[in-house]
Structure formats: C-alpha cells, structure tokens
Amino acid sequence: xxxxxxxxxxxxxxxxxxxxxxxxxxxxxxxxxxxxxxxxxxxxxxxxxxxxxxxxxxxxxxxxxxxxxxxxxxxxxxxxxxxxxxxxxxxxxxxxxxxxxxxxxxxxxxxxxxxxxxxxxxxxxxxxxxxxxxxxxxxxxxxxxxxxxxxxxxxxxxxxxxxxxxxxxxxxxxxxxxxxxxxxxxxxxxxxxxxxxxxxxxxxxxxxxxxxxxxxxxxxxxxxxxxxxxxxxxxxxxxxxxxxxxxxxxxxxxxxxxxxxxxxxxxxxxxxxxxxxxxxxxxxxxxxxxxxxxxxxxxxxxx
Amino acid sequence: xxxxxxxxxxxxxxxxxxxxxxxxxxxxxxxxxxxxxxxxxxxxxxxxxxxxxxxxxxxxxxxxxxxxxxxxxxxxxxxxxxxxxxxxxxxxxxxxxxxxxxxxxxxxxxxxxxxxxxxxxxxxxxxxxxxxxxxxxxxxxxxxxxxxxxxxxxxxxxxxxxxxxxxxxxxxxxxxxxxxxxxxxxxxxxxxxxxxxxxxxxxxxxxxxxxxxxxxxxxxxxxxxxxxxxxxxxxxxxxxxxxxxxxxxxxxxxxxxxxx
Numbered sequence: 001x002x003x004x005x006x007x008x009x010x011x012x013x014x015x016x017x018x019x020x021x022x023x024x025x026x027x028x029x030x031x032x033x034x035x036x037x038x039x040x041x042x043x044x045x046x047x048x049x050x051x052x053x054x055x056x057x058x059x060x061x062x063x064x065x066x067x068x069x070x071x072x073x074x075x076x077x078x079x080x081x082x083x084x085x086x087x088x089x090x091x092x093x094x095x096x097x098x099x100x101x102x103x104x105x106x107x108x109x110x111x112x113x114x115x116x117x118x119x120x121x122x123x124x125x126x127x128x129x130x131x132x133x134x135x136x137x138x139x140x141x142x143x144x145x146x147x148x149x150x151x152x153x154x155x156x157x158x159x160x161x162x163x164x165x166x167x168x169x170x171x172x173x174x175x176x177x178x179x180x181x182x183x184x185x186x187x188x189x190x191x192x193x194x195x196x197x198x199x200x201x202x203x204x205x206x207x208x209x210x211x212x213x214x215x216x217x218x219x220x221x222x223x224x225x226x227x228x229x230x231x232x233x234x235x236x237x238x239x240x241x242x243x244x245x246x247x248x249x250x251x252x253x254x255x256x257x258x259x260x261x262x263x264x265x266x267x268x269x270x271x272x273x274x275x276x277x278x279x280x281x282x283x284x285x286x287x288x289x290x291x292x293x294x295x296x297x298x299x300x301x302x303x
Numbered sequence: 304x305x306x307x308x309x310x311x312x313x314x315x316x317x318x319x320x321x322x323x324x325x326x327x328x329x330x331x332x333x334x335x336x337x338x339x340x341x342x343x344x345x346x347x348x349x350x351x352x353x354x355x356x357x358x359x360x361x362x363x364x365x366x367x368x369x370x371x372x373x374x375x376x377x378x379x380x381x382x383x384x385x386x387x388x389x390x391x392x393x394x395x396x397x398x399x400x401x402x403x404x405x406x407x408x409x410x411x412x413x414x415x416x417x418x419x420x421x422x423x424x425x426x427x428x429x430x431x432x433x434x435x436x437x438x439x440x441x442x443x444x445x446x447x448x449x450x451x452x453x454x455x456x457x458x459x460x461x462x463x464x465x466x467x468x469x470x471x472x473x474x475x476x477x478x479x480x481x482x483x484x485x486x487x488x489x490x491x492x493x494x495x496x497x498x499x500x501x502x503x504x505x506x507x508x509x510x511x512x513x514x515x516x517x518x519x520x521x522x523x524x525x526x527x528x529x530x531x532x533x534x535x536x537x538x539x540x541x542x543x544x545x546x547x548x549x550x551x552x553x554x555x556x557x558x559x560x561x562x563x
Contacts, residue, residue: 014563053405054563055307073314073408081406087399091327100326103319104407152407 002065004029004156004187005050010059012045012211019045021211023059029155032178032188034198034205036289038297042211043191044084047160050189051076064155077105080149084160086141088133094144095120095129098151105152115151122177123147139170146177157181159190163197175200195289209297219289227291228252228263232270233283235259242280245273256294263287307562311554313416316409320417321424328425339432343374347436350497362499364528368444371437372527373496375451376519378433379426379458384487386422387466388479394418395470401561411562415554419463419546426459427452437527444529451526458519461542464549471556490516495524515545 003026012020020042027033035043048054050063052072061068063075089097095116102112120126123143133141142162149157162178163171178201182188192198198205199219206216215222228251234242236258243253243260251264264270267284274282328335347370355366362369394400404414430452437443469482493503494516500508511517518538525532 051406053561073410076406077408079406083399083402083406085399085402087403089323089400089403090398091330096326100323101403101407103322104316104404104409106315106319106408 001029003027004064005033005189006062007046007050008060010046010049010061011057012042012049012054013057018211020049020056023208023211023213025206025213025216027187027189029187030182030185031203032182032190032201034202035189035191035208036193036195036198036202036205036293037191037208038193040210041208041297043208044160045211046208047158047189047191050158051079051081077152078155080152080154080157082142082145082149082157082159082162084164086145088141088144088148090132090134092133093129094125094131094133094136097133097144098148101148102151107152112151115153119147119150122150122180124173137170139166139173142166142170142174143177146174150181154186156187156189159188161191161193163192163194171197195293199289207293207296214296215292222292223287223289225292226295227287228265229287230264230267231285231287231291232262232264232267232274233259233285234262235281235283238277238280242270242273242277246270254294261291263291306555306559308555311412311416311551312410313412314410316413317416317420319409320404320414321420324417324421325424335428336432339378339429340436343371343378343429343433344436346374347371347433347440347442351440351442364524365442367437367440367442368528369524370497371433371440371442372451372524373520375430375433375437375455375527376458376516376523377491377494377496378429379455379519380462380487380490380516382429383422383426383459383462384466384483386425387418387463388469388473388482389476391418391467391470392473392476392479395557395561405561411558412554415467415550415557419460419467419550422463422466423456423459426462427456430455434527443527447529448527451523454519454522454526457539457542457546458515460546461515461519461549462545464546464553466549467553468549468556471553471560490514495520515542518542 005027008024010020010023011018023042023046035046037043045054049056049061050068052069052075055069064078066075068075089100092100098116098119099109099112117126120129123146125140125144125147128136128140133144136144163174166174175197178188190201202219204216204218207214207222215225217225238260246262247253249269251262251270254261262270271284274280347367351367351370358366360366401414405411434443434448434451466482469479473479493507493511494500494514500511500517503511518541522532522535522538
C-alpha cells in the first residue's frame with residue numbers, strides 16, 4: 001500500500017532562517033505518526049506544508065498519492081485538522097460551528113445535520129450543543145475542535161499539539177478519543193512536545209530539532225538506540241560521592257538544573273549504594289522518550 | 304516584487320464564506336437594523352428637513368431627494384468599508400477564522416471573494432433600508448429607484464477592494480484610522496453626497512472624479528430622482544475597476560501575509 005503522506009527533501013527557508021531543512025518521511029495508513037521536538041523545531045511548518053497553507057521552498061510532497069500543492073483542494077477535502085490554537089467560530093453555537101464548517105467542505109446542510117449528533121456524542125458535548133463556544137472549558141473546546149475535524153469523515157487527521165494547555169483529566173480524555181479514532185483505521189499525524197503523549201499514541205515518530213529530523217522509529221526503538229535501559233535521578237544533586245561511584249561503574253551522568261541523571265544498564269549496585277545514603281532523594285525509573293529527546297536535542301532552553 | 308501574483312481563481316467555496324457571514328448577520332439582526340434604518344433616518348429627517356427648509360431645491364431636486372440618493376451611495380461605501388476593514392481583520396487575525404477555513408478545501412481566493420461578495424450584499428441591505436425610509440418621506444420618484452440596489456451592490460464591491468488592502472497591511476485596529484480619516488471621510492464630504500460636485504473648485508473636481516463614491520452617487524441620484532442616467536458606462540467602469548483591481552491587489556497582499 002502506498003503511504004498516505006510522502007514527503008521528500010522538504011525545505012522551508014525564510015529570509016536568513018531555515019525552518020525546515022531537508023526533511024523526508026513516509027506515513028503509512030492506519031498508523032499514528034508523531035513529530036516530536038522542542039518549540040521552533042519546524043513541526044508546525046511541516047504540518048502547514050502538508051496542508052498547502054505554507055508553500056514549500058523546495059522538495060516534493062504527495063498526500064493520498066496526489067501532488068501538493070497542485071491538488072490542494074482535493075487533498076484537504078480528505079483531511080481533518082486540529083490546530084494548535086483553537087479557532088472555533090465565536091459567533092456560533094457548538095452545533096452551528098459544525099454545520100458551518102461542513103459547508104466549507106461542500107457538505108449539504110441536511111447531511112451535516114445527520115452527522116452532527118454522532119460527532120457531538122463522540123466529543124461528549126451533546127448536552128452543550130446549544131452553548132456559545134466562549135462558554136466552553138479548554139478541554140471542551142478541544143473536543144469540539146476534534147469533532148469539527150471529523151465532519152468530513154477524513155482518512156487522515158492532523159493534530160498540532162492536541163493537548164497543550166489542558167489539565168490531566170482533559171488530556172486523558174483526548175488520548176482515549178484519539179485511540180478510538182485510530183482503532184477505526186484513521187491515520188493520525190500529531191506534533192507534540194509531551195513525551196508521554198508520543199509514547200502512548202505514536203506507532204512511529206520522528207524527533208525534530210532546528211528544522212531537521214534527528215532520528216525516527218517506534219518509541220521503543222528510539223529508547224533502545226539512544227539511552228540505557230534505566231535511569232536514576234538524584235533530586236537536589238549529591239556531594240559528589242555518588243557521582244564518583246557511578247562513574248567508576250561506567251554509568252553515563254548528566255546534569256540538568258539541580259538534578260543529576262545517571263543512565264545505566266545495571267542499576268543494582270547503584271541502588272545498593274543509595275540505600276546507605278538516607279540523605280539523598282532519588283528516583284529510579286525505566287528510560288523513556290524524554291531521555292532520548294534530551295540526549296538528541298540537548299538541554300539548553302529554547303525560544 | 305516577491306509574492307504570488309497569480310490571478311485569483313475563486314470557486315464555489317466563496318458562497319460558503321458568504322453564507323457564514325450572512326448567518327452571523329442574521330443572528331445580530333436587531334443591532335444591524337438599528338444601524339441600517341436608524342442612521343439614515345436621522346440624516347434624512349434631521350438634515351433633509353432641517354437644511355432642506357433653507358435650501359429648498361438643489362440641482363433642481365428637492366433637497367430630501369438629493370440627500371437621500373447621496374446617502375444611499377455613501378452608506379454603501381461606509382458599510383463595505385467597515386466590513387472589509389474591522390470585520391475582515393477580526394476574522395483574519397484575532398478570531399483565526401481564516402486559519403480554520405484554510406484547513407478545508409477552501410482557498411484564500413475563495414475566502415476573499417466570499418468576503419467581497421458579502422461586502423456588496425451588506426451595502427445592498429443598507430441601501431435598501433435607506434430607500435425604504437426615503438420612500439416613506441416621499442423622496443423617491445418611482446420604481447426606477449430599485450436599480451439603485453444593484454448599483455449599491457457594485458459600489459460595495461468597489462469599496463471592499465481598497466478596504467481589503469488596508470486589512471492586508473494593517474498591524475492593528477488603530478491603523479484603520481488613517482484610511483477612514485484620509486480616504487473615506489474626505490470622499491463622504493467631497494463626492495457630491497451633500498452638495499453637487501460642480502460647486503467645488505475645478506482642480507478639486509478633477510481629483511474628485513477619480514474617487515469611486517463620486518461615480519456611485521452619479522449613478523444613484525438620477526435613479527432615485529427618476530431622471531435619465533448620464534454616462535452610465537463610465538461610472539460603472541470606474542466602480543468595476545476599483546472592485547477588480549482592489550480585489551486583485553488585496554488577494555496578492557493577503558497571500559503574502561497568511562500563506563507563509
């Protein structure tokens with residue numbers, strides 16, 4: 001089966017600044033594909049290029065086997081988009097937002113009204129169908145935006161940081177909804193800087209930084225490739241004894257703020273050592289995407 | 304100059320944008336009606352009867368008829384200018400409505416064509432309201448006045464073009480003060496709405512004849528007064544040129560602003 005999105009050597013250059021630098025990827029159908037990266041990595045620009053909202057400087061892009069931007073209208077007709085910043089229409093009620101959006105796809109009003117109850121049900125907003133959008137909570141707005149993205153029964157749904165700014169409950173609801181969509185065979189494409197989100201949802205992801213793809217693979221593959229299996233994190237640092245002890249045993253150490261991270265394949269002797277040190281507060285956990293991410297993109301602050 | 308200079312090719316999607324605006328307008332019908340009926344009524348009653356009592360006739364028309372026809376044209380200008388600046392700017396920026404639209408099969412060409420059509424429609428609505436008021440005070444000569452409505456629609460398109468250009472280059476709402484004070488208000492005062500253009504010094508007349516409102520008034524006045532039209536094709540061509548060139552320039556500038 002040909003990929004849903006196929007990007008080859010995408011570039012986006014602005015005057016004196018390269019936002020996307022030689023990016024290539026294929027997204028297979030029915031999968032959840034993630035772009036993981038810090039702010040300014042080029043994730044949103046890549047998404048906008050796939051939609052034809054940002055003209056590419058160079059490269060080739062096809063979606064559903066159709067060339068972008070030549071077939072922009074036809075391509076967008078089959079995509080649902082959940083943007084980073086909510087852009088619900090504040091002049092309309094919840095259900096009207098869906099009706100009006102359906103018109104942009106050329107969906108007849110009667111057909112739109114037939115689809116809306118199920119979408120409101122999916123978004124758990126049936127009770128609020130008559131509410132003005134500015135009375136909705138952040139989580140409700142995001143759910144409505146997802147429902148809106150589904151009005152055209154898209155084969156591909158693109159979500160730009162779908163849970164940024166939401167509280168943990170709302171975030172879990174969104175994750176459950178996205179999993180539901182994927183189970184129905186919808187291809188998902190999402191950008192995020194939440195590792196947990198990427199680990200939970202993505203079958204495959206690329207890690208981006210400064211416009212380039214640093215690596216790609218499943219979350220497990222990436223973790224296996226770049227970091228040791230386990231991490232001990234010393235909160236508040238230590239007086240140097242533990243660091244010396246760990247280094248002597250071949251552990252990789254990294255400092256971040258006032259925490260010390262110790263990556264190792266065999267943590268048993270380290271734990272043993274720490275047991276003797278009631279003054280040190282430590283955390284032992286399996287390595288995750290966050291460790292990969294920090295390893296690949298470095299520790300300095302972005303923006 | 305850089306940018307996408309392709310001739311705009313709007314499609315049926317423009318109608319969806321037009322419908323969206325119509326739908327919002329219907330929700331806000333009461334304030335819209337106050338605006339559309341209230342203001343011209345004040346002008347026609349206040350200025351028409353007040354000044355009219357001193358003036359009697361102007362250019363061989365009753366002052367009420369003279370003024371009503373002028374205000375039909377100027378309200379088309381005002382309505383379209385406000386819509387294509389403040390309202391468009393809100394949808395384009397603050398409200399991110401265009402972002403949502405651009406993620407659907409709609410193109411920027413569709414969106415802006417829909418906006419311009421809507422400006423024409425709103426101009427027509429406001430002209431219709433004034434025409435009704437003018438009819439009630441006996442300032443309308445006959446059914447020929449109904450042709451003032453399509454003229455108002457065209458005038459709406461003509462004023463939407465330049466106003467849309469202002470939205471394309473505006474950084475905030477205050478920017479529109481320049482446009483209204485330096486372009487819209489001078490047209491209102493100088494383009495023959497309140498007195499005949501012929502009373503202006505000749506140098507100014509030649510400038511005033513370049514302005515779209517002068518031509519909108521020149522078409523509307525004889526239609527409302529029941530007189531024969533003079534050089535209608537010239538007036539239509541000027542309005543058409545403002546509409547077409549303004550729209551084209553606005554599309555190029557807004558592409559440069561949004562599609563980056």
